[in-house]
Amino acid sequence: xxxxxxxxxxxxxxxxxxIRNVARHVKREVDAGNKVAVIVSAMAGATNQLIAWANxxxxxHDKREYDAIVASGEQVTAxxxxxxxxxxxxxxxSWQGWQVPIRTDGAHGSARIMDIPGEDLRRALDEGExxxxxxxxxxxxxxxxxxxxxxxxxxxxxxxxxxxxxxxVCDIYTDVDGVxxxxxxxxxxxxxxxxxxxxxxxxxxxxxxxxxxTRSVELAMxxxxxxxxxxxxxxxxxxxxxxxxxxxxxxxxxxxxxxxMESEVVSGIAYARxxxxxxxxxxxxxxxxxxxxxxxxxxxxxxxxMIVQNVAADGRHTDMTFTVQAAELPRALSVLEAARxxxxxxELKSSDGIAKVSVIGIGMRSHAGVAAQMFKALAEKGxxxxxxxxxxxxxxxxxxxxxxELAVRTLHxxxxxxxx
Ligand code: ADP
Ligand code: ASP
Ligand code: MG
Numbered sequence: 001x002x003x004x005x006x007x008x009x010x011x012x013x014x015x016x017x018x019i020r021n022v023a024r025h026v027k028r029e030v031d032a033g034n035k036v037a038v039i040v041s042a043m044a045g046a047t048n049q050l051i052a053w054a055n056x057x058x059x060x061h062d063k064r065e066y067d068a069i070v071a072s073g074e075q076v077t078a079x080x081x082x083x084x085x086x087x088x089x090x091x092x093x094s095w096q097g098w099q100v101p102i103r104t105d106g107a108h109g110s111a112r113i114m115d116i117p118g119e120d121l122r123r124a125l126d127e128g129e130x131x132x133x134x135x136x137x138x139x140x141x142x143x144x145x146x147x148x149x150x151x152x153x154x155x156x157x158x159x160x161x162x163x164x165x166x167x168x169v170c171d172i173y174t175d176v177d178g179v180x181x182x183x184x185x186x187x188x189x190x191x192x193x194x195x196x197x198x199x200x201x202x203x204x205x206x207x208x209x210x211x212x213x214t215r216s217v218e219l220a221m222x223x224x225x226x227x228x229x230x231x232x233x234x235x236x237x238x239x240x241x242x243x244x245x246x247x248x249x250x251x252x253x254x255x256x257x258x259x260x261m262e263s264e265v266v267s268g269i270a271y272a273r274x275x276x277x278x279x280x281x282x283x284x285x286x287x288x289x290x291x292x293x294x295x296x297x298x299x300x301x302x303x304x305x306m307i308v309q310n311v312a313a314d315g316r317h318t319d320m321t322f323t324v325q326a327a328e329l330p331r332a333l334s335v336l337e338a339a340r341x342x343x344x345x346x347e348l349k350s351s352d353g354i355a356k357v358s359v360i361g362i363g364m365r366s367h368a369g370v371a372a373q374m375f376k377a378l379a380e381k382g383x384x385x386x387x388x389x390x391x392x393x394x395x396x397x398x399x400x401x402x403x404x405e406l407a408v409r410t411l412h413x414x415x416x417x418x419x420x
Pocket of ligand 2 (some may be wrong): 010041042150154332
């Protein structure tokens with residue numbers, strides 16, 4: 001029998017009716033004799049509501065209390081899922097992060113999982129009980145406080161539990177039936193990828209494809225977790241249960257490069273709206289300046305994405321441009337102002353309403369001209385590029401957010417990704 005981890009996202013557990021549907025997926029695996037651990041998200045919209053309440057209480061709230069609040073959404077769905085399974089005659093119980101325990105570091109609001117002792121869970125599974133585990137949350141052992149893993153964190157909970165249980169597969173059930181060449185809600189011609197490599201999925205996730213949280217892909221890659229993305233809306237009884245040693249090619253399998261027969265030069269287009277751009281003008285060009293700028297931002301847990309430093313035209317001053325999440329812009333600006341004494345002279349310019357569009361593919365390693373093709377296509381649509389960054393398998397550009405969808409659609413067809 002196989003050990004199966006099944007994760008269900010917010011839309012899949014949006015109400016009790018949908019939770020009943022989730023339970024039928026679980027039943028299929030239990031009936032086949034598999035040992036099942038289920039990871040659930042909060043009901044769709046619940047986490048947003050909880051965050052809004054925390055912000056309403058105070059915009060400058062204690063991050064530990066924020067975590068205590070937002071972790072509650074998953075507690076509800078875990079309990080409901082257990083009740084529904086029990087009502088179907090299946091042995092099941094809910095587990096909160098601290099009960100497993102899922103141990104995290106102390107970075108409240110975006111904690112990382114440090115370790116999951118799997119013995120208690122394994123014992124429960126051995127006794128034929130389905131374990132329903134709250135996604136998104138864990139406990140920081142030092143302070144014994146609840147910590148959450150950042151938006152979309154239930155994916156990471158699922159992969160981490162799969163590692164702890166040495167599961168045969170980590171199935172991520174969501175509201176689309178796999179990973180597509182781009183967000184299928186934006187581009188109707190997007191195509192499902194039967195397989196995608198960890199490396200590409202990592203770049204897609206970190207560039208804004210929120211179908212999997214970035215950290216979950218990192219974990220899956222490091223521990224070689226066979227991860228599948230599937231639709232929870234598919235008929236539960238029409239799907240085959242998981243079998244040891246063979247993984248049916250449905251949905252999308254995230255796997256090693258060596259397991260992918262043929263790959264396109266470009267396999268996906270990702271985009272992230274809600275970016276903001278900060279330009280620091282006339283910064284002194286001397287050793288240590290970047291550390292003095294980005295040190296305080298990192299201390300304030302502000303994620304800086306693209307960084308572009310211009311050459312100093314006069315040999316003494318330079319301009320530094322970088323991006324942060326639009327929601328973090330006010331905080332980033334005040335951190336920089338507070339560090340003014342240490343950084344030295346600079347002028348600040350900033351704008352939100354920026355989008356990042358990225359073209360991703362392992363084939364880029366061996367193909368030239370991908371970037372040139374991207375710039376030409378955007379130019380033909382009159383889309384201005386504000387900044388460019390590249391990695392071995394990705395090219396990203398910053399553009400005005402108003403053109404994001406046009407850019408994604410254009411690039412999707414330029415690289416031959418459109419469905420027939
Ligand atoms: P869940 O609540 O199940 O975790 P999410 O909303 O976090 O679901 O992720 C699923 C969504 O990700 C899809 O509805 C889709 O709009 C979006 N998405 C973005 N990029 C992609 C992509 N390349 N392939 C599939 N879905 C994508
Ligand atoms: N409920 C959390 C969120 O909305 C975690 C998740 O769904 O993965 O971000
Ligand atoms: Mg998600």
